[in-house]
Amino acid sequence: MFYNPLAITASSLDLHPSHSLPERIRAAASASSLAIETVYQELEEYALSHTPPTYTMLLEPSPIYNFEGHELPLEERLARARNWLEIAACLKAKYLQVPSQFDTGNSSGDWTRMVGDLQALSDLAASYSVGIAYEAVA
Numbered sequence: 001m002f003y004n005p006l007a008i009t010a011s012s013l014d015l016h017p018s019h020s021l022p023e024r025i026r027a028a029a030s031a032s033s034l035a036i037e038t039v040y041q042e043l044e045e046y047a048l049s050h051t052p053p054t055y056t057m058l059l060e061p062s063p064i065y066n067f068e069g070h071e072l073p074l075e076e077r078l079a080r081a082r083n084w085l086e087i088a089a090c091l092k093a094k095y096l097q098v099p100s101q102f103d104t105g106n107s108s109g110d111w112t113r114m115v116g117d118l119q120a121l122s123d124l125a126a127s128y129s130v131g132i133a134y135e136a137v138a
Helices: 021-030 040-048 074-090 111-127
Strands: 007-009 035-037 095-099 131-135
Touching: 021 035, 021 040, 074 095, 074 111, 111 131
Parallel strands: 007 035, 095 131
Antiparallel strands: none
16 A cells, blocks of 8 residues: 655745745644655755855756656666756655656657656666656646
């Protein structure tokens, strides 16, 4: 059986500049949230708020979207994913959320290839002990 813990996104807890990411995480924990979703912008702001900046891997982001079936070489897409998986592993995150393909102009549309791409991504994520949460973009 799959257990889905009570979770909240950090941005739902206010994005006012005076409210730091650690404060929002503590607020979620005090409200019995067992998991929290954070986005790149929140991590970057946190990293840059320290002198010297922490998590230097955040300073050169490579987006991880339009992954499956995209015309870019799979190795290039996996290299981008590797950066995010390293960040997720540093944060002890259980999952890396990956949105579904929406760049139809640069997608092969080949279902076999798309499944293979997602399998390669999942295998890479497993090597970091991180799961992939696939988000169907509406």
